[in-house]
Amino acid sequence: MVQELPTKPPRHRGALRIALIDAGLSILAADGLSALSLRACAARAGVSHAAPAHHFAGLPGLLTAIAARGYVIFTQTMIHDRDAAPDTPRDALIGICRGYLRFARENPGLFTLMFNHVYQKVDDPDFDINSEPAFAVLAQACAPFEPVSDAPGSTEMMVWTQVHGLACLLQSQRLGPPQLNLASVEFTDILPELKLR
Amino acid sequence: MVQELPTKPPRHRGALRIALIDAGLSILAADGLSALSLRACAARAGVSHAAPAHHFAGLPGLLTAIAARGYVIFTQTMIHDRDAAPDTPRDALIGICRGYLRFARENPGLFTLMFNHVYQKVDDPDFDINSEPAFAVLAQACAPFEPVSDAPGSTEMMVWTQVHGLACLLQSQRLGPPQLNLASVEFTDILPELKLR
DNA sequence: TGTACATCAGTGAACGCGCGTTCACTGATGTAC
DNA sequence: TGTACATCAGTGAACGCGCGTTCACTGATGTAC
Numbered sequence: 001m002v003q004e005l006p007t008k009p010p011r012h013r014g015a016l017r018i019a020l021i022d023a024g025l026s027i028l029a030a031d032g033l034s035a036l037s038l039r040a041c042a043a044r045a046g047v048s049h050a051a052p053a054h055h056f057a058g059l060p061g062l063l064t065a066i067a068a069r070g071y072v073i074f075t076q077t078m079i080h081d082r083d084a085a086p087d088t089p090r091d092a093l094i095g096i097c098r099g100y101l102r103f104a105r106e107n108p109g110l111f112t113l114m115f116n117h118v119y120q121k122v123d124d125p126d127f128d129i130n131s132e133p134a135f136a137v138l139a140q141a142c143a144p145f146e147p148v149s150d151a152p153g154s155t156e157m158m159v160w161t162q163v164h165g166l167a168c169l170l171q172s173q174r175l176g177p178p179q180l181n182l183a184s185v186e187f188t189d190i191l192p193e194l195k196l197r
Numbered sequence: 198m199v200q201e202l203p204t205k206p207p208r209h210r211g212a213l214r215i216a217l218i219d220a221g222l223s224i225l226a227a228d229g230l231s232a233l234s235l236r237a238c239a240a241r242a243g244v245s246h247a248a249p250a251h252h253f254a255g256l257p258g259l260l261t262a263i264a265a266r267g268y269v270i271f272t273q274t275m276i277h278d279r280d281a282a283p284d285t286p287r288d289a290l291i292g293i294c295r296g297y298l299r300f301a302r303e304n305p306g307l308f309t310l311m312f313n314h315v316y317q318k319v320d321d322p323d324f325d326i327n328s329e330p331a332f333a334v335l336a337q338a339c340a341p342f343e344p345v346s347d348a349p350g351s352t353e354m355m356v357w358t359q360v361h362g363l364a365c366l367l368q369s370q371r372l373g374p375p376q377l378n379l380a381s382v383e384f385t386d387i388l389p390e391l392k393l394r
Numbered sequence: 395t396g397t398a399c400a401t402c403a404g405t406g407a408a409c410g411c412g413c414g415t416t417c418a419c420t421g422a423t424g425t426a427c
Numbered sequence: 428t429g430t431a432c433a434t435c436a437g438t439g440a441a442c443g444c445g446c447g448t449t450c451a452c453t454g455a456t457g458t459a460c
Contacts, residue, residue: 016436034315037413048438050415055436059414117370118231131371151386158359158387165362173314174328181349189348190355192389213403234446245405247448252403256447 017055017065019045024066028109033119036109038062061122063113068126070110075134077103082141089144089196096141097163097187104167111171115164145194155194162191214252214262216242221263225306230316233306235259258319260310265323267307272331274300279338286341286393293338294360294384301364308368312361342391352391359388 023044027036038059039049056062078099085095104111113119120127142155151157166187220241224233235256236246253259275296282292301308310316317324339352348354363384 032315038415039413049413050417050439051437053415115365115369115371118229148389149386151382154386157382158389161362161366161387162355162359163362164366165358165360165364167362168312168365169358169361172312174312185348185354189346189351190358192345192355235448236446246446247406247450248404250448 021069033109057122064120064122064124067114068130070114071130071134074103093141100163108171146197230306261317261319261321264311265327267311268327268331271300290338297360305368343394
């Protein structure tokens, strides 16, 4: 009673949406953000180029869905590196930041997509649902420390801007003058002292 | 003896290179990075779309030249805001950072172009010549302070990653959860204390 | 001062490319009866 | 159990678009003599 002969192309049976997001992640990893298009994702998923229209609101819809999946991987990466670190608040925070930087380094196209609003225009419930935990794990790692100023969330903001800026500068390959060898900097060299609450 | 009648199109007389860079800056300001192309710059400069080939090595060459000009404006903006600040080392540093953030906010497309190597592939002597002073004024403002770690240039790296990260996050409009209102943060709220040498 | 010539910036038509979108269609699936 | 029908995901051809690049050309400029 097998209906799918080996020679027939695989039927996605509603799973094409997921397959297209997977295809997008593959394209980002292989050829970067500029290679990402509806047609390229369809081709990589083994489907005609008109098929994605049944699952996404145009290219912005697909990009938003890919970015939403990116936040899942992003959060997992940070949690992994946090749990691999010794169990002190500072080590946990450094682990989170190490995961942040590792994700940016290992997934440059995806990282750029996730943090550039130009590529996303569609209200996608998965986007907010998946991105909030990323910020939550960072905030959680900052919680044991005293605020660095009176501004609410000042510690989170300081750490977040710092690690995000290093991630962006490493990606941009604008590493500044030779004496400022940003490529070899350890995050711990530039993270200020933080006092425990 | 006037040769150019008012009805004739302006002859650039070797100044077309500059006019095309100006056109690129206009396009970036008006329509953003995605609207920047050889043809668009040529049209804005009032010239046929094949003309830029006589002055630039393709699109990467033009983008590199535009970015190089951007660094001049960038440096001027930082110096302006530094000199407008009271003359203490910390105020000068905060002025530099204020200029950094103001430039990014006022020129989002240009800022992205300048700090994304994907758009630049050509060795352009102006690029290095113009970008080095930008880093120099930042380093100069950091010089009065003690290093924050043993790593060489640690203070510059800490300040640079911090201000750059805030600039990128403000641009990305990924401002995190509501309680972390990054849009309203003052840079002084997250810049750590720095000790004078 | 005038003539002949070389240079070269800019023109406009043409090319092929990949893109997002549309549209009539097909064919498998699920459902009502 | 079987039949008729509605649904709808995916197809493949076609469309127009803007892009970078090429290429023979033109016409103003500068120079040699």
